[in-house]
Amino acid sequence: MGNWRPTGGKDTLLDARLNTGSWNGKPIYIHVTSQEGHTGIDTAGKINATPKKDRRGPAAKNGIYLNPVQQTFCPSEAFTLLFFEEEKYRNSATHCFVFSFLKQPGASSFKEDDISNGSWVKELIYFDNITYSQIDILYKGPNPFAALRLQNHPNPKVQAAFG
Numbered sequence: 665m666g667n668w669r670p671t672g673g674k675d676t677l678l679d680a681r682l683n684t685g686s687w688n689g690k691p692i693y694i695h696v697t698s699q700e701g702h703t704g705i706d707t708a709g710k711i712n713a714t715p716k717k718d719r720r721g722p723a724a725k726n727g728i729y730l731n732p733v734q735q736t737f738c739p740s741e742a743f744t745l746l747f748f749e750e751e752k753y754r755n756s757a758t759h760c761f762v763f764s765f766l767k768q769p770g771a772s773s774f775k776e777d778d779i780s781n782g783s784w785v786k787e788l789i790y791f792d793n794i795t796y797s798q799i800d801i802l803y804k805g806p807n808p809f810a811a812l813r814l815q816n817h818p819n820p821k822v823q824a825a826f827g
Contacts, residue, residue, distance in 0.1 A: 668818050670736035672810025678762065678803050685733050687764035687800055693788070694731040695761045696742055696807065702759035706804065710795040711761065719752060727775075727789040734819055735785060736809040745785050762803040763794075784821040 670682045686692060695711055705711050715724035729746075731737070737745055742757030773792065779785040809815075812826035 667816050669815055670810065671808045672814040674810070675803075675808050678808060681802050682733055682736065682762070687802060688766075690764040690766075690768045692733040692762060692764050692802065693790075694733070694735065695728060695763075695794075696731065696737070696746070696757035697759050697761070698755045699758050701756075702761075702804070705761065709797075710793050713791065713793045727791055728794060730788045730790055732786055732788060734817075736815065738809045738811050739807050741812060742807075746779065758807055759805060760803070760807045760809075761801060763799040763801045765794075765799055767798070784819065 668683050669679050671679050673679065681687060682692060684692075697705065711728050713726045713728050715726065731746075737757065739755075739757045743749055743754055747753035747756055769790070769792075773790060775787075775789045775791070777787050779787040812822055815822075817823055817826070
């Protein structure tokens with residue numbers, strides 16, 4: 665990936681780690697959340713797969729939404745590209761966890777689709793809780809990602825849309 669700067673150069677260590685695409689030979693994932701969600705996850709020591717039905721609706725299914733390593737969205741771009749500007753999700757990407765599994769789960773643990781027909785944005789759902797003991801956390805805290813136009817992104821579709 666080379667000169668890709670997901671944080672716009674603000675966090676050169678995280679930029680370098682994300683440029684490799686993997687950590688200890690395992691893919692890197694990103695889970696975006698609100699400040700409240702970040703605090704809850706950190707307190708519990710796990711990312712919970714059980715949805716908050718009062719927020720996501722009674723038909724919400726278990727699963728944790730993850731971004732593959734190339735989807736490093738600043739909060740405003742996450743609001744548009746992941747949450748389709750649905751108001752109840754406005755602050756759902758102010759914080760994040762960047763991690764890799766210590767033991768990569770099997771393919772049946774995930775579901776991956778385009779977030780909408782023809783989109784380059786992927787929707788990756790992991791079906792179980794993720795405990796801190798299962799992952800190497802590379803970063804946790806306020807969302808550090810720069811706007812896509814400032815990242816020198818390696819994906820030509822991203823460059824064309826945001827470059």
